[in-house]
Amino acid sequence: MNSLFPSPSAGMFGRRLKRARGHRIPVTVVTGFLGAGKTTLLRRFLATPEGQGTAVVVNEFGATGIDDALVRSSADETVLLGNGCLCCIARSDLQQALRRMVIERERGELPDFKRIVIETSGLADPSPILQTFATDRALGEVFHIEAMVTVVDAETGGDTLTWSSEARRQVILADRLVVTKTDIAGEGAAEALAARLRALNPGAEILEAVNGVLDPSRLTEPAADQRNTFVAEAAHSDGIGSFVLTFDRPMPWPAFAQAMDMLMALRGPDLLRVKGFLDVQGCQGPVVVQFVQHLAHPPVELDVWPDNNRQSRVVFITRNISEQQVRDLFAAVRALV
Amino acid sequence: MDIKDKANPKVISHWTNSPPYTGFMHTAMPLFERNLMLVTDESTENAGKDWPKLIWMLDMRDETHPVSIATCPLPPVDAYKDRGGRFGAHNIHENVELPTAWHSDQIVLGTFFNGGLRAYDISNPYQPKEIAAFVPPTPKGSPVGAIQLNDVFVDERGIVYTQDRFSGGLYTLEMDF
Numbered sequence A: 001m002n003s004l005f006p007s008p009s010a011g012m013f014g015r016r017l018k019r020a021r022g023h024r025i026p027v028t029v030v031t032g033f034l035g036a037g038k039t040t041l042l043r044r045f046l047a048t049p050e051g052q053g054t055a056v057v058v059n060e061f062g063a064t065g066i067d068d069a070l071v072r073s074s075a076d077e078t079v080l081l082g083n084g085c086l087c088c089i090a091r092s093d094l095q096q097a098l099r100r101m102v103i104e105r106e107r108g109e110l111p112d113f114k115r116i117v118i119e120t121s122g123l124a125d126p127s128p129i130l131q132t133f134a135t136d137r138a139l140g141e142v143f144h145i146e147a148m149v150t151v152v153d154a155e156t157g158g159d160t161l162t163w164s165s166e167a168r169r170q171v172i173l174a175d176r177l178v179v180t181k182t183d184i185a186g187e188g189a190a191e192a193l194a195a196r197l198r199a200l201n202p203g204a205e206i207l208e209a210v211n212g213v214l215d216p217s218r219l220t221e222p223a224a225d226q227r228n229t230f231v232a233e234a235a236h237s238d239g240i241g242s243f244v245l246t247f248d249r250p251m252p253w254p255a256f257a258q259a260m261d262m263l264m265a266l267r268g269p270d271l272l273r274v275k276g277f278l279d280v281q282g283c284q285g286p287v288v289v290q291f292v293q294h295l296a297h298p299p300v301e302l303d304v305w306p307d308n309n310r311q312s313r314v315v316f317i318t319r320n321i322s323e324q325q326v327r328d329l330f331a332a333v334r335a336l337v
Numbered sequence B: 001m002d003i004k005d006k007a008n009p010k011v012i013s014h015w016t017n018s019p020p021y022t023g024f025m026h027t028a029m030p031l032f033e034r035n036l037m038l039v040t041d042e043s044t045e046n047a048g049k050d051w052p053k054l055i056w057m058l059d060m061r062d063e064t065h066p067v068s069i070a071t072c073p074l075p076p077v078d079a080y081k082d083r084g085g086r087f088g089a090h091n092i093h094e095n096v097e098l099p100t101a102w103h104s105d106q107i108v109l110g111t112f113f114n115g116g117l118r119a120y121d122i123s124n125p126y127q128p129k130e131i132a133a134f135v136p137p138t139p140k141g142s143p144v145g146a147i148q149l150n151d152v153f154v155d156e157r158g159i160v161y162t163q164d165r166f167s168g169g170l171y172t173l174e175m176d177f
Helices: A038-046 A066-072 A091-106 A127-135 A137-142 A157-163 A165-172 A189-200 A253-270 A323-336 B077-083
Strands: A025-032 A054-058 A077-080 A115-119 A143-153 A176-180 A205-209 A240-247 A271-278 A287-292 A312-319 B025-031 B036-041 B055-059 B067-071 B107-111 B117-121 B129-134 B149-154 B159-164 B170-174
Touching: A025 A038, A025 A127, A038 A054, A038 A115, A038 A176, A054 A091, A091 A115, A091 A127, A091 A137, A127 A137, A127 A143, A127 A271, A127 A287, A137 A143, A143 A157, A143 A165, A157 A165, A157 A189, A165 A189, A165 A240, A176 A189, A189 A205, A240 A271, A240 A323, A253 A271, A253 A287, A253 A312, A253 A323, A312 A323, B107 B149
Parallel strands: A025 A115, A025 A143, A054 A077, A054 A115, A143 A176, A176 A205
Antiparallel strands: A240 A312, A271 A287, A271 A312, B025 B036, B036 B055, B055 B067, B107 B117, B117 B129, B149 B159, B159 B170
């Protein structure tokens, strides 16, 4: 393509973008266990100026549509998914709901929404939602997950984390953690919970919301792509850890792509999320890369580096894969390319 | 046209879409470095009677043989034709050779009357993609009962100016893609 119709303003990944999501509609995924306070948080957000123009997709578990009824009055549009967990039964419902919203907006049947919030069922493992946007090309063209926010209640959240692997997964995969009900939790409960959350996911920003009051930007701003290096050593971390690979020299794209292909082929199910900025040889701006298990999002090149640091940094959230193993793989592949 | 001899310009190639289209070709904008040219039609009839009025992408690698390779996709005609006034292509931002104008060979912005203002990613000229649309509500005093965005200009900062054909005034927008 570039050889037929070359352009000095396009790179090897096409048009350079101002930001990773380009023109796509931002999606915030709000997860959290049953009763953690997701709906309260969302209702407050929808009442703020920043919340205007937000369409909400609610995933219900159970026959009653209580959550849906709560948000319908404030949101431009709410789509109630059928019974069941967003992670399994309703994934195709989610895809259909999002497609329908785009079509109806184009036809003028829906007001023009500028953001989508997906409120998951309390029992949902959020990974399949991330996968949905990587596997469904049509949706991936239109939507971009901007942030994953997990709500944890200070009163019972600690216990829930002990017995529920889904709850732990929600915390580990989050970009931001919101602790609720700190006003009614017993003394020291909030601090104890925060310590547990930090142990499971030290990279995530931990925020507090009483009665759902939270700076709206915490639901709208893209998650930072840089986390601190950590390996979750908390009890019940299910072998899940996170680390940041950095590279000081520009990376030839084939080396990175081959190493990731190999990782995905051999350990796909254990690559929970990989995300970051890469300094690719021959590119002017950072290349945003994103992987979920065995799936890769198309890479995009940004106009400029967001800071003066051109160092590649890629966050890995993995299960039973160590930083050293991944480092060794990259070194080996790079030596061959 | 070959204009080497300005007193005797010579036609070197000719491309038309009409018939079967219905004429009113409006703008030709070459993207010299990319060997491409954008050509717009103008919608001149109300209620979608002259649909489709399009932005065409021409392969100009051989300027004596322009080849149409794509058009910028319009939104569904059924959703727009009965809104009032015209629906279809008209002006595009023309990369005017001024320091005060924005220049891009990756994005084209065009006005489509009641279809509003639309931006297309043309990085792959075989498959232009709509990446943004702005369709304001019917302006007060509109004789046709719908927005009729007519012209567009983008300044060097990327601020977009577009205006209604009749009564809507000037709309100022920021591109964030």
